[in-house]
Structure formats: C-alpha cells, structure tokens
Amino acid sequence: MSNEYVVEAELRADKGKGASRRLRRLENKVPAILYGENKEPVMLSLALNKIMQSLNNEGFYSHILTINYDGKSESAILKDLQRHPASNDVTHADFLRVSKDHAIHVNVPLHFINEAACAGVKTGGGVISHQMTEVEVICLPGDLPEFIEVDMTDVEAEQIVHLTDLTVPAGVTIAALQQGEDHDLPVVSVHKPKGAKADEEEEAGEE
Structure with missing residues (x-):
C-alpha cells in the first residue's frame, strides 16, 4: 500500500x-x-x-x-x-x-490494462465487455491490495475471463471462489458484434 x-x-x-x-x-x-x-x-x-x-x-x-x-x-x-x-x-x-491479525472482507477495484492491445479486439474484431469492476477479497489488513490488474493483451475474441483467471497477490483470496465452482463468475469478455458474427457465418456457409 x-x-x-x-x-x-x-x-x-x-x-x-x-x-x-x-x-x-x-x-x-x-x-x-x-x-x-x-x-x-x-x-x-x-x-x-x-x-x-x-x-x-x-x-x-x-x-x-x-x-x-x-x-x-x-x-x-x-x-x-x-x-x-x-x-x-x-x-x-x-x-x-481492523486488526492486523484478523482477516477482512473488502471490495477491491479491478484495473483492466492493455485493452487497446487486446488480441480479440486488434485481430479478432471483438468488443470488450466488463461484467465486474471490483471483486471482494479476503486477506489480512497488511496484505490488502489497492487494486487487482486484469491484463487483456492475450484475451481472444469470444473468450471470457473468469474469477479463477485473475492473478491475486500472496495472502489474498477471492471470496466468491470459496463458495465453490459455481461461483467462478465472468469478469470481462471479448465478443464480436452480432452483425459481424452473422456475416462470418454466412461467408462460411457459402464456402
């Protein structure tokens, strides 16, 4: 901090x-x-x-x-x-x-980096859609991060980044993931616009 x-x-x-x-x-x-x-x-x-x-x-x-x-x-x-x-x-x-010896639950902001360089946008023609802007974490006060970065560089078109894909600092746990696999929620995704997908499907059919 x-x-x-x-x-x-x-x-x-x-x-x-x-x-x-x-x-x-x-x-x-x-x-x-x-x-x-x-x-x-x-x-x-x-x-x-x-x-x-x-x-x-x-x-x-x-x-x-x-x-x-x-x-x-x-x-x-x-x-x-x-x-x-x-x-x-x-x-x-x-x-x-808060006490330095007791874990706390805190919502931490997500910082999405390298969106302009995102593979799904640059080469795949996709659009980035954010499902979350912050995430609840559990940690000791001394381990509390100011934010968590989400690197979009290698995210492809039609790919979804989930909570399990996030990189968190040592000593930090994402609260939702303690509730089981069903809570591995989407954080951000890259999807092609509907019109573009329809055109691609039409072209594929013609070929």
Missing part, C-alpha cells in the same frame, strides 16, 4: 435522525460510526468537504484508514456509505475497525 489515508473526526454526543439532520444542515458535517473488534461503537462527525475530497481517490475505498478522534487513532476500513439521492453528498459513513 503506497498511500496513507487519514480521516480526521470529532466525537458527537447527539444521536438520532434529527441530530444528524442538524449536523449536516447547520455545521456542514457528516455523521459517522466506528465499530467492530468487540469494542464499543463510537459516534463521530466528519467535515463534509474533507470526506468528499477523500472519496474522489479510488484507493480510499480499499485501503486501511487511520481514524483520528479525541486524541486517539484507530485502524479501520470504509464499510458503508449513504448518499443523498439528488446531490450525491455523503449523508452517513460506517467504518469497521
């Missing part, structure tokens, strides 16, 4: 929907909660502009975060976000404490 992400927070005493609305409307802050690791939940507030700025960075969603509040620091991951349906502003954030 190349970057460190720090969340500056304040303790909040008032609870309930009314208090949360006042916090957002009058102070331009976002209510949040920090929980997990068999400790008491902590009610927090975050500066809206700061958390929105952090969320613009893809790594914020899949990194171990340092939550600073009331002179304390705790390690956590972003577990859930609620957003306003119209403005898309964050209205609530959930942070889950």
Whole structure:
C-alpha cells in the first residue's frame, strides 16, 4: 500500500435522525460510526468537504484508514456509505475497525490494462465487455491490495475471463471462489458484434 489515508473526526454526543439532520444542515458535517473488534461503537462527525475530497481517490475505498478522534487513532476500513439521492453528498459513513491479525472482507477495484492491445479486439474484431469492476477479497489488513490488474493483451475474441483467471497477490483470496465452482463468475469478455458474427457465418456457409 503506497498511500496513507487519514480521516480526521470529532466525537458527537447527539444521536438520532434529527441530530444528524442538524449536523449536516447547520455545521456542514457528516455523521459517522466506528465499530467492530468487540469494542464499543463510537459516534463521530466528519467535515463534509474533507470526506468528499477523500472519496474522489479510488484507493480510499480499499485501503486501511487511520481514524483520528479525541486524541486517539484507530485502524479501520470504509464499510458503508449513504448518499443523498439528488446531490450525491455523503449523508452517513460506517467504518469497521481492523486488526492486523484478523482477516477482512473488502471490495477491491479491478484495473483492466492493455485493452487497446487486446488480441480479440486488434485481430479478432471483438468488443470488450466488463461484467465486474471490483471483486471482494479476503486477506489480512497488511496484505490488502489497492487494486487487482486484469491484463487483456492475450484475451481472444469470444473468450471470457473468469474469477479463477485473475492473478491475486500472496495472502489474498477471492471470496466468491470459496463458495465453490459455481461461483467462478465472468469478469470481462471479448465478443464480436452480432452483425459481424452473422456475416462470418454466412461467408462460411457459402464456402
């Protein structure tokens, strides 16, 4: 993990929907909660502009975060976000404490590389279709990858890349694959457009 992400927070005493609305409307802050690791939940507030700025960075969603509040620091991951349906502003954030000795479940983004050089596109006339943009992994906090690369260079036309085809770092497991072969889901595929396939079949028939 190349970057460190720090969340500056304040303790909040008032609870309930009314208090949360006042916090957002009058102070331009976002209510949040920090929980997990068999400790008491902590009610927090975050500066809206700061958390929105952090969320613009893809790594914020899949990194171990340092939550600073009331002179304390705790390690956590972003577990859930609620957003306003119209403005898309964050209205609530959930942070889950993590321990270096306990495995965590985290959604990690997929980075598709070498798409322009993809064999199925360059020589096969295919089109790339993404079935997934992120994947849930299980690992210790210290092994958490920022993203997982999917190299498209050698993917041929009419080929599907499945979860078992992904290369993940040591110590990282794809959660779905623990549920059996039926959960080896498609990640990305290269298919020829329907019109092109029909033309090829027609030409083959004429030959």
